[in-house]
């Protein structure tokens with residue numbers, strides 16, 4: 387069985403100090419009017435890293451062992467650095483420079499790829515899109531369920547949730563999970579006659 391999980395990789399914030407507050411006419415009547423910093427983040431939506439999953443004990447109630455393995459491939463590392471640099475470039479455009487003062491985090495001292503990666507590692511987190519630990523596929527050697535969501539080689543057992551994604555979507559996964567649920571429900575109804 388395939389025991390690997392994927393998750394959208396982490397975002398890391400670059401904070402920018404703004405030159406102006408809200409224009410007086412547009413100012414909201416709350417503490418928002420005092421906020422003078424905004425944050426821009428990049429997200430690695432197609433991570434190459436896969437997370438090995440394992441059984442943690444003999445007890446079915448115990449959570450499995452999952453090592454997220456974030457930033458473990460050269461491609462993931464290269465692309466989070468590129469994403470961070472792209473945000474900086476966008477912030478340097480004339481339109482944004484006219485309303486901002488300076489980058490507050492990570493700040494100009496973080497310049498090299500190694501420093502940028504280190505900042506990303508220390509300031510990033512999962513965006514909770516785990517999927518793929520029971521991937522769908524035709525080959526029992528590389529997948530867990532078939533195209534009817536039935537577990538290979540076991541009668542009367544289906545998996546119907548985000549774990550059957552053969553790969554991760556390039557965006558939030560809830561809508562795709564609901565589509566799996568709709569399809570699973572119709573397959574179950576069909577089989578029940």
Ligand SMILES: Cc1cc2nc3c(=O)[nH]c(=O)nc-3n(C[C@H](O)[C@H](O)[C@H](O)COP(=O)(O)OP(=O)(O)OC[C@H]3O[C@@H](n4cnc5c(N)ncnc54)[C@H](O)[C@@H]3O)c2cc1C
Pocket residue numbers: 513514515516546547548549558559560561563
């Ligand atoms: C904090 C957070 C924010 C998110 N934000 C977004 C978002 O903005 N947009 C988006 O598209 N996606 C978002 N997601 C992702 C999305 O919500 C999930 O990927 C999706 O809900 C997965 O659906 P699922 O059915 O696979 O699992 P779940 O929704 O986790 O459902 C699993 C169900 O199984 C039940 N269960 C667990 N163990 C057992 C057991 N032993 N016996 C019986 N039942 C059991 C649980 O109680 C639960 O109801 C977010 C996820 C998190 C955690």
